[in-house]
Amino acid sequence: MRRKAGLVLLALAVFFAALSPLLRWYAFPRLAKVPANQYQDMVLEVKNATLLDYGTMKAKKVSKVTIVQTLKGDVEASERIEESAGRDVVVWDGLSYVVGPDGRMVSKIPERYIFDAHTQQPVHATGEMVDGDPVRRRGIEFKWPFLTEKRDYEYFDAQARVTAPIAYKGTRDFRGLEVYYFEQTIPWTKVKIPKTLPVKGLTPEAVAQTGTTRWYTTVRKFWVEPLTGAPVYGEEIHREELRGGALLGDRDKVTAFAGHVKMREDYLTHTVDLVKSQRLPILLMTSYLPWGFLALGVLLLVLALYLEARGRRRRGPASTAAEEPSSVSA
Numbered sequence: 001m002r003r004k005a006g007l008v009l010l011a012l013a014v015f016f017a018a019l020s021p022l023l024r025w026y027a028f029p030r031l032a033k034v035p036a037n038q039y040q041d042m043v044l045e046v047k048n049a050t051l052l053d054y055g056t057m058k059a060k061k062v063s064k065v066t067i068v069q070t071l072k073g074d075v076e077a078s079e080r081i082e083e084s085a086g087r088d089v090v091v092w093d094g095l096s097y098v099v100g101p102d103g104r105m106v107s108k109i110p111e112r113y114i115f116d117a118h119t120q121q122p123v124h125a126t127g128e129m130v131d132g133d134p135v136r137r138r139g140i141e142f143k144w145p146f147l148t149e150k151r152d153y154e155y156f157d158a159q160a161r162v163t164a165p166i167a168y169k170g171t172r173d174f175r176g177l178e179v180y181y182f183e184q185t186i187p188w189t190k191v192k193i194p195k196t197l198p199v200k201g202l203t204p205e206a207v208a209q210t211g212t213t214r215w216y217t218t219v220r221k222f223w224v225e226p227l228t229g230a231p232v233y234g235e236e237i238h239r240e241e242l243r244g245g246a247l248l249g250d251r252d253k254v255t256a257f258a259g260h261v262k263m264r265e266d267y268l269t270h271t272v273d274l275v276k277s278q279r280l281p282i283l284l285m286t287s288y289l290p291w292g293f294l295a296l297g298v299l300l301l302v303l304a305l306y307l308e309a310r311g312r313r314r315r316g317p318a319s320t321a322a323e324e325p326s327s328v329s330a
Helices: 002-031 075-085 204-209 265-323
Strands: 039-053 058-073 089-099 105-116 153-157 162-174 177-191 213-225 230-243 253-263
Touching: 002 265, 039 230, 039 265, 058 253, 075 089, 153 177, 153 213, 162 213, 177 230, 177 265, 230 265, 253 265
Parallel strands: none
Antiparallel strands: 039 058, 039 253, 058 089, 089 105, 153 162, 162 177, 177 213, 213 230, 230 253
């Protein structure tokens, strides 16, 4: 009976020891993915910003500019693309909506971002765009991969429509979370005029005919929780200018928008709480369960060997006694 129990324990030990790396290296990369129906919104603020008054074409200081960013998953579009791509795909329809202190729209820029649900790498398909213009992204945007590494990544800048390195700058503590801090600088770059402008009847084509161009630079900062790859906080030191052309008269340039963009406190608190809740399933699959199964396998192996050794000790004296010849009396 002990020998049978030892064999069962040995089989279980092998099973759990094999399950440990399978769960971490095989199951996790296939099970961890961004849901196709995800919806999220975020409000950012720029206090004491500089904003262009299109009525006078002069820059002025304003108390606050608000930026509302939304990301909405398009399930039907993702299922359509999955059929041809042969992998799990997420389609995010994004909108960056900027309003001034009077509540009036300053700009709005829509996006469609298509990416692999597991790796967050772009998937190129019809509909990928920024502000109605087709783009072909390289690198990540909005979200880092699960199990983010301490290294530089390629990050897509939607304003400039370019991909540039975003550098890992170290590990920090952010409201009780260990996060990786990343920073990207986009130098002054000529960019497109938004298709929707705050002045009725003013179009990008009309601005282009005056010879005026739009330029942009930013320093982008992200604090990323590495298990989920989710940014828990972000900032931008952002600046836009209009340069040259008849629209500016005799001036070489005018500031269209400038300020330090920060996440609003209530959305920051909500984001940190949400990311903390999302860490547990990933910890279970990458740490707790694999190491737990490995420890259980070792424990079962030790127990199986113990039972086998104990069984051998019990059988030893009995067999020896049975083999000794009995004495014959004369």
